[in-house]
Amino acid sequence: MKKKRTTIKDIANVLNISPAAVSKALHDDSRISLKTKAAVKRVAKELNYQPNHLASALRKGKSNLVGVIVPRTNSNFFSSVIQNMEEVLNKKGYNIIITQSNESFKKECDSIDTLLYTQVDGIIASMANETVDLSHFEKIKSKGIPLVLFDRGENDLNVDYIGIDDYDSSHMIVEHLITQGCKRIAHIGGFSRTRIYNNRIRGYIDAIKKHDLPQEDYLLIESSLTIEDGRLKMQQLLDLKLRPDAIYVASDNAALGALQILNENNLKVPEDICLVGFGNEPFTSFVSPSITTVNQHSQKIGKLTAETLIKRINTEQWKPSLNKNILKSELIIRQSSNKDLPVKSS
């Protein structure tokens, strides 16, 4: 009852030629006559031949699979990055295996193990929040499997990286807020052990100092950056004796939480307090007031990451200087921090 797949051998039998000739014909080898090629392709179609990927991968020592590890897929940023990577990789004959670490160190380790076991030709990763120990990534390198990081990277790991300039982004944000007349700017940031959040924090502090604004410890809060935690940390800032007049939140989700608390406390945004998020998630433009945020160029990051990996895979011993690709981000100014523009009324 079990359907037997048609193999290269079946085609060979029909045409009375060798399986080798069939294989070459299917790969348009120059030493096979046009006539034979045509015949092979015709029969292949007739028999509904589908190449056995496992066999060719085994023989060639290449699986044409690329593993992708992300903290989670349910953010627009990651899902857009993945989509664009997939596009580039598919065009080059690669398929991708997506795994989610859910910000868990253990899950990230497991993911790497299963990807290595599945014999992927390369791995693309964005690190989990929890990750501090890097030995599992070293394992990838030690096996000679190309590794490229994006967004959540790590300097100690000597691998290609694609991301935006987080330090500079913080400067842009702080300076924009100053332009709006803000004087006490708070930052709800990510955990400083994660490089990108560390860079945003440093950028925030340096920009504050540069413009001689008050740089108080209680204005800088580390957070897990979920909606819930955005609410909690915002409340914490509102409980201060001296409230800030602007909040820069390192993620849109947490900014949404913060905005809810501001609304619930009947504080006017941006009149009473300015708010800026990070990531340009679609909802930021639909919320009211719409949230000023930073565009991380997910499309470009996805494409560049994929292209970098392909280069690494194809040029075995390509050891030129590492590819640290830092893109310039873009500040998208919306109602939540724009005092010149009145909030749309109706």
Add this chain to the structure above:
Amino acid sequence: MKKKRTTIKDIANVLNISPAAVSKALHDDSRISLKTKAAVKRVAKELNYQPNHLASALRKGKSNLVGVIVPRTNSNFFSSVIQNMEEVLNKKGYNIIITQSNESFKKECDSIDTLLYTQVDGIIASMANETVDLSHFEKIKSKGIPLVLFDRGENDLNVDYIGIDDYDSSHMIVEHLITQGCKRIAHIGGFSRTRIYNNRIRGYIDAIKKHDLPQEDYLLIESSLTIEDGRLKMQQLLDLKLRPDAIYVASDNAALGALQILNENNLKVPEDICLVGFGNEPFTSFVSPSITTVNQHSQKIGKLTAETLIKRINTEQWKPSLNKNILKSELIIRQSSNKDLPVKSS
């Protein structure tokens, strides 16, 4: 320079036994002595042996890979379903390959082709909005590859299905709104060609009729259910001479868009108009007012779907009656439709 992987043969050479013995030892074959097994495992660890998945997959005719096709991963529902499927499947030794159709028919076809090419042992799918023609799914069946659908399924395709009772959910929602005193209930639904949205629409209509409420064509609108379209369709409803006093939206995203429009028009929710979404996305509980919605039991769906697929894979000719698993959904009543509970003030 290229690192040679250690193979079963290398282990065999070290111990002066045959590769076959090594293979059996690693699989705890009863015909191998405990002493040999121990030695093999010790050497395997010493040489850092990693089994070559491609070789064993080829030999066994099983890849231990499962393909998953979803419309998109950036919703909490799908990402949670995937996470739970992964958990179950990993435990059974399967890895998953996730692909996104982005609601596109063509992309869905391509995904199926690449999954078949990758020699997956089974496919789990939730159909794209665009999909009407089912021949690509028939192709999976004709190859004898187990297929299980969840959420977005199709009756014409005779395969296992796991989802919630959409028809019943609509009833629950309508009856809840009636309890709240609503008399003109509108529905912003999905496209009726998609089964789940069709069921929700039918459920809505039947519930309306059952309770002798006005069932007008202009109160029922089909939508792509994005945030943007939720805004547009909500505006369309507000432009009616006779405005509805309750809106049941078939997705939380579109409900968010609708809520924004209501807020922007200074309409009080739930006092002026009640609002209900669908899906229990996390933001629904943080928005203000929080949105009443339906919990789709993503965890249970993920687990059940994975378990069903595993059963199908393991019992080749398991042809018992199809597994149509319709779960009862749960209505989560929040501020947006609860007139008894005052909106939280501070």
Add this chain to the structure above:
DNA sequence: TACTTTTGCTTAAACGTTTAAGCAAATATA
């Protein structure tokens, strides 16, 4: 003691490709 059974391994083939090497026929070159 003579046999059957069990234990613990080995041999060899197989999975479906790809590819290096080889060889005869056709074609080009001198």
Add this chain to the structure above:
DNA sequence: TATATTTGCTTAAACGTTTAAGCAAAAGTA
């Protein structure tokens, strides 16, 4: 015409496993 080159295939080995079949030695049974 004799030799070199190109064309168009074939043969056979290889990729790293798994597994059916087999076989000698050890252990069990009568």
